[in-house]
Amino acid sequence: MPISRTRPAGSPSSPDLAVAGKALAAASPAVREGGAADAIEGVTPAFVASPTSTEEAAALLRVAAGHSLAVVPRGSGSRLGSGGGVAWGTPPARADLVVSMAGMDTVLEHAAGDLVARVQAGTRMGDLAGVLAAAGQAGQEVALDVPAASTAGGVVASALTGPRRLRYGSPRDLLIGITIVRADGTVAHSGGKVVKNVAGYDLGKLFAGSWGTLGLITEVTFRLHPLPGARAYVTASYSDAPAACGAVAAAAASPLVPSAVELGRAAPGGPLQVGVLLEGSDSGVAARAALMAGVLSSAGTIPVDVSAETPGWWPGAPATAGGTLIQVSFWVSALAAVLATIDSAARSLDVTATVSGAAGAGVVYVELPLGVPADVAGRFTGELRRALSHERGGVVMLAAPAAVRAAAGEHGGMTGPVPSARLMRAVKDQFDPGGRMSPGRFPAEGA
Amino acid sequence: MTVDQTATATAAAALRARMTAISGAANVITDPLELRTYECDGLTSHRATPALVVLPGTAEEVADIVRTCAGHGVPFVARGSGTGLSGGAVPHSEGVLIVLSRMRRILEIDPVARRAVLEPGVTNLSVTGAAGPFGMFYAPDPSSQVICSVGGNVAENSGGAHCLKHGFTVHHVTGLEIVTPDGELTWLGDGTGVTSGYDLLGAFTGSEGTLGIVTKIVVKLTPVPETVHLVLAAYETLADGGRAVSDIIGAGIVPAAIEMMDALSIEAAEASVACGYPTGAGAVLLVELDGPAAEVEAELATVRDLCEKAGAREIRAADDPAQRAGIWKGRKAAFAAVGRLSPAYIVQDGVVPRTALGDVLARISALSAESGIRVANVFHAGDGNLHPLVLYNDASPAETEAAEVLSGQILDTCIEYGGSITGEHGVGLDKSRYMPKMFTAEDLDTMQLVRCAFDPASLCNPGKVFPTPRLCGEVPGHHRGPHPAVAAGQAEIF
Numbered sequence: 038m039p040i041s042r043t044r045p046a047g048s049p050s051s052p053d054l055a056v057a058g059k060a061l062a063a064a065s066p067a068v069r070e071g072g073a074a075d076a077i078e079g080v081t082p083a084f085v086a087s088p089t090s091t092e093e094a095a096a097l098l099r100v101a102a103g104h105s106l107a108v109v110p111r112g113s114g115s116r117l118g119s120g121g122g123v124a125w126g127t128p129p130a131r132a133d134l135v136v137s138m139a140g141m142d143t144v145l146e147h148a149a150g151d152l153v154a155r156v157q158a159g160t161r162m163g164d165l166a167g168v169l170a171a172a173g174q175a176g177q178e179v180a181l182d183v184p185a186a187s188t189a190g191g192v193v194a195s196a197l198t199g200p201r202r203l204r205y206g207s208p209r210d211l212l213i214g215i216t217i218v219r220a221d222g223t224v225a226h227s228g229g230k231v232v233k234n235v236a237g238y239d240l241g242k243l244f245a246g247s248w249g250t251l252g253l254i255t256e257v258t259f260r261l262h263p264l265p266g267a268r269a270y271v272t273a274s275y276s277d278a279p280a281a282c283g284a285v286a287a288a289a290a291s292p293l294v295p296s297a298v299e300l301g302r303a304a305p306g307g308p309l310q311v312g313v314l315l316e317g318s319d320s321g322v323a324a325r326a327a328l329m330a331g332v333l334s335s336a337g338t339i340p341v342d343v344s345a346e347t348p349g350w351w352p353g354a355p356a357t358a359g360g361t362l363i364q365v366s367f368w369v370s371a372l373a374a375v376l377a378t379i380d381s382a383a384r385s386l387d388v389t390a391t392v393s394g395a396a397g398a399g400v401v402y403v404e405l406p407l408g409v410p411a412d413v414a415g416r417f418t419g420e421l422r423r424a425l426s427h428e429r430g431g432v433v434m435l436a437a438p439a440a441v442r443a444a445a446g447e448h449g450g451m452t453g454p455v456p457s458a459r460l461m462r463a464v465k466d467q468f469d470p471g472g473r474m475s476p477g478r479f480p481a482e483g484a
Numbered sequence: 485m486t487v488d489q490t491a492t493a494t495a496a497a498a499l500r501a502r503m504t505a506i507s508g509a510a511n512v513i514t515d516p517l518e519l520r521t522y523e524c525d526g527l528t529s530h531r532a533t534p535a536l537v538v539l540p541g542t543a544e545e546v547a548d549i550v551r552t553c554a555g556h557g558v559p560f561v562a563r564g565s566g567t568g569l570s571g572g573a574v575p576h577s578e579g580v581l582i583v584l585s586r587m588r589r590i591l592e593i594d595p596v597a598r599r600a601v602l603e604p605g606v607t608n609l610s611v612t613g614a615a616g617p618f619g620m621f622y623a624p625d626p627s628s629q630v631i632c633s634v635g636g637n638v639a640e641n642s643g644g645a646h647c648l649k650h651g652f653t654v655h656h657v658t659g660l661e662i663v664t665p666d667g668e669l670t671w672l673g674d675g676t677g678v679t680s681g682y683d684l685l686g687a688f689t690g691s692e693g694t695l696g697i698v699t700k701i702v703v704k705l706t707p708v709p710e711t712v713h714l715v716l717a718a719y720e721t722l723a724d725g726g727r728a729v730s731d732i733i734g735a736g737i738v739p740a741a742i743e744m745m746d747a748l749s750i751e752a753a754e755a756s757v758a759c760g761y762p763t764g765a766g767a768v769l770l771v772e773l774d775g776p777a778a779e780v781e782a783e784l785a786t787v788r789d790l791c792e793k794a795g796a797r798e799i800r801a802a803d804d805p806a807q808r809a810g811i812w813k814g815r816k817a818a819f820a821a822v823g824r825l826s827p828a829y830i831v832q833d834g835v836v837p838r839t840a841l842g843d844v845l846a847r848i849s850a851l852s853a854e855s856g857i858r859v860a861n862v863f864h865a866g867d868g869n870l871h872p873l874v875l876y877n878d879a880s881p882a883e884t885e886a887a888e889v890l891s892g893q894i895l896d897t898c899i900e901y902g903g904s905i906t907g908e909h910g911v912g913l914d915k916s917r918y919m920p921k922m923f924t925a926e927d928l929d930t931m932q933l934v935r936c937a938f939d940p941a942s943l944c945n946p947g948k949v950f951p952t953p954r955l956c957g958e959v960p961g962h963h964r965g966p967h968p969a970v971a972a973g974q975a976e977i978f
Contacts, residue, residue, distance in 0.1 A: 242686025
């Protein structure tokens with residue numbers, strides 16, 4: 038059930054907010070009134086604060102708790118649709134205080150010999166990559182394919198990842214330590230700065246993918262990997278889906294250790310591209326690429342291309358140009374059925390559905406263009422959910438225009454059925470009993 | 485018999501009757517002698533006899549048992565193979581011990597999806613056995629993998645010698661069917677590895693049996709590496725070996741495993757299993773490389789070169805399984821072998837940043853000399869996971885105490901260098917008292933919010949991990965009051 042704000046957007050006119058504003062200003066010098074540039078799909082926050090330390094962030098959250106303010110953490114703002122775009126997920130219904138992490142962008146520690154980096158949550162991943170690449174003989178990296186402008190905290194909170202999830206996993210798998218501020222202003226840490234560590238519950242896992250609904254992430258520690266000396270993309274085009282699906286499965290199960298096995302298709306019924314990324318040493322990658330070409334060639338019947346350059350269709354991290362972006366996850370053995378379902382739904386509703394993603398790791402992204410009517414996009418999502426297994430996969434609307442989000446309501450909402458939604462709700466209630474952290478954005482809200 | 489005792493006895497009899505109805509008389513143990521079989525896990529210094537042991541055969545039976553316990557306010561503890569080393573499966577003396585060893589079926593192998601579906605009592609190594617015909621294996625390999633259960637691995641987030649490259653249990657589990665502490669069967673994750681909503685699967689893995697009981701497990705299967713090479717390098721000192729480790733990592737190589745043993749461990753292993761390690765070495769380094777042949781050959785040359793440059797007095801390499809097993813034999817026998825040097829010993833498990841290994845080992849050596857207690861060092865050098873073996877004579881109370889003090893000082897040192905009090909054995913009962921040294925009161929309080937969400941009544945493996953239980957307050961239910969914003973007149977719902 039959507040909650041609408043009733044107080045006027047942007048102007049701290051309510052006495053409540055005027056008092057809260059003074060208290061916030063006392064807690065931190067970096068508090069200002071929200072403006073149009075801070076709006077989240079039309080909801081303008083009353084205040085924006087840019088703390089420079091965890092302690093300052095904690096002081097702000099304590100004030101916010103005292104005044105029952107709805108708090109929305111913000112990294113680069115890309116997933117909040119800052120600058121007039123569409124938010125990912127369900128946008129927050131209220132935002133009294135946006136905590137911008139822009140002032141917390143310091144790389145605190147890069148222990149190259151330990152392959153570990155500790156950063157403030159507002160650190161841009163591109164800036165961090167620059168620091169890490171200069172380390173040691175080979176250089177190091179956080180092995181995630183994320184936009185350079187994204188912040189470390191934002192990457193963790195949204196848990197999104199790109200092609201190399203096949204080999205390296207998602208942010209939660211590379212996160213070894215985290216500092217958070219709870220809704221009531223309590224500062225807490227878990228994990229640490231060693232990779233091997235089983236002391237205590239791993240709060241990092243919980244905050245990865247929490248979309249700002251459990252608390253504010255202020256520091257993260259990543260495990261690093263050495264930068265590969267060489268890369269090769271082995272790609273082939275298939276006219277029939279079963280052959281493409283076979284190639285995906287064979288590549289992913291090969292002992293050639295692919296970093297990514299991607300699939301792409303520009304139009305329903307069109308040819309399918311399969312691409313494999315290999316990373317390693319110069320000589321090693323060359324030899325592996327030759328063997329991988331054999332895997333993709335279907336006994337020599339399909340031409341295969343090997344290149345050090347990223348193919349034009351290579352998906353990268355999922356992104357949207359304003360249309361509806363749907364994540365379909367599955368067991369790789371069901372890939373052919375997934376593609377057939379997407380095709381059939383697209384044909385019956387007469388929409389162009391482009392497909393791309395880490396098929397070898399069990400996830401593809403379907404994008405419907407901006408012009409598709411909201412009810413059609415909703416029905417499309419509903420058809421996928423009806424046809425595909427809920428036990429072994431899911432259909433999640435990652436980002437969609439407001440009208441599509443509303444239309445999705447009768448087709449299972451943004452997430453569809455989420456296992457253990459009751460436990461998720463219990464976790465949310467423990468961390469944020471007042472329901473003030475990014476209200477309405479809780480990932481399983483509709484479930 | 486007092487009224488209280490009568491009431492307790494009546495309750496116990498009722499519980500026994502109910503458990504018998506659920507799992508059958510043959511699978512319920514109440515005989516005091518038999519109960520004692522279950523009084524400890526792999527760490528024998530903590531013991532408690534449970535009120536009752538039940539061995540369920542299905543997930544539904546587990547749910548029924550837990551519901552019964554929850555209904556009666558009786559604590560319960562899950563146990564797999566009982567190989568844990570932190571007392572995590574020590575029973576509650578007034579509670580039910582739920583032993584999952586009868587639930588040991590491999591339910592499905594899907595080689596295309598690279599997944600296996602397992603019951604919790606399946607042993608770790610048997611998953612690799614079942615995946616072998618498909619050219620795959622199950623990567624986490626704790627040293628007890630012949631007998632330890634996958635359910636126990638999930639509880640402990642088990643690692644193993646090869647987790648440096650291949651990751652821990654949490655990186656290989658993609659779905660769990662669990663019984664919640666109030667007796668509901670539910671799934672965390674769906675096997676895909678793609679999460680929607682909170683990553684409860686990730687938070688549950690490694691929670692040491694305190695958030696629920698696992699009844700089905702979906703794991704990733706990994707393609708068997710094309711080539712495996714093992715290099716043994718012998719050094720005069722641990723410092724020399726440590727330099728080789730740093731240089732290998734610095735060169736951008738991530739071996740599958742890097743293990744190191746000190747002189748005392750080498751000597752003990754030699755005496756015990758005649759592993760034929762270079763005699764008189766101050767340190768032996770084992771480096772295992774796995775992967776595509778084309779990569780491993782190049783890495784092998786680099787590793788040999790770096791090992792030599794660090795001052796190795798001898799280098800051996802093996803690529804066939806029998807030769808590798810021969811070299812691993814000494815390392816794998818080390819704990820037991822060192823144990824024979826002494827009437828009693830403590831296996832410690834601490835972690836330090838890899839670059840601090842040299843300093844920390846020197847500190848341990850100084851502490852050992854100061855106290856007169858011998859310490860043998862066997863460790864996973866690649867990830868800074870130390871397993872110092874503290875040797876003492878348990879017939880001497882003074883020596884026993886000195887050994888315990890030294891063991892604690894080693895953990896203090898790990899914390900001081902930014903490490904952890906446990907890398908793979910878990911906190912359990914044994915190390916909960918060290919948790920406040922590594923975490924603040926707020927950290928521990930926050931972690932226990934998760935506990936409160938799953939187990940507000942604190943019946944599921946109580947008394948483990950956290951030194952002080954958190955009161956969970958009012959248990960939030962499904963039907964809540966009006967949204968706080970609505971109540972405050974700040975918003976309306978339509």
